[in-house]
Amino acid sequence: WRIGIVDIDAGRLDEAAAELAAAGAADVERWAGDVASEGFVTGAIEAFCARFGGLDVLVNNAGVAVAGGIDVVSADDWRWIVDINLLGVVWGCRAAVPAMRRQGHGLILSIASSAGFASAPQMGPYNATKAAVISLSETLAAELDTAGIQVSCAMPGFFRTHLLDTMRAPSEENAMAHQLMDHSGHDPTEAAQAILAAVAKGRLYIVWPREYRLLWALKRWFPTWFLGRVRGFRDTQIRRGARRPPG
DSSP: OEEEEEESOHHHHHHHHHHHHHTTOSEEEEEESOTTOHHHHHHHHHHHHHHHSOOSEEEEOOOOOBOBOTTTSOHHHHHHHIIIIIHHHHHHHHHHHHHHHHHTOEEEEEEOOTHHHHOOTTBHHHHHHHHHHHHHHHHHHHHTGGGTEEEEEEEEOOOOOSGGGGOBOOHHHHHHHHHHHHTSOOOHHHHHHHHHHHHHTTOSEEEESTHHHHHHHHHHHSHHHHHHHHHHHHHHHHHHHHHSOOO
């Protein structure tokens, strides 16, 4: 594999490049910058295509988290998450699709979240951007169906990542998110293997872990009942957190 990676953190880019090289990647190119910048994303993808003669796979994986009520989250935080979680995906797709059209094949894998269909309270900015990625993926699947380009959208539940390192949220929401992530029982390697296995089967919708597939079905079959259960789950988590001793 010849791999190009982008991240706003140059140090993590270097670490990832070293790990990829140790795992046997033939070439690893890296670009440090912000996916919220259309020019940066376009430049990185065009540079990759120029060096290696095309692009087989695009993975839209950069993301941040914002939580809080609609009257609590600032306008700046809304713009921050939309620019990264949604427009970062848009810029990647806009740059990659022309190259994939020219070569007659390609794969676009966008990482959304189960939050995009669960719509938990106090998570409006995150929910909205992830729902938008799901909708965009569905749209692209239709637009690119005859171009030989596969579109897949992953909707994972909680698993341990660095997502919460930069989370912008009130203390209660931040604590709840850490609690759910810490007790998820799943890690990024497990998630990547499952998602790539589903991609290999040509799936558009990839819901993982397994227990979230029932939630995805219930949301579609019984949406009003489902949203009521989500509200009840949040209230239960708050009560549990209040009973848990510090530390």
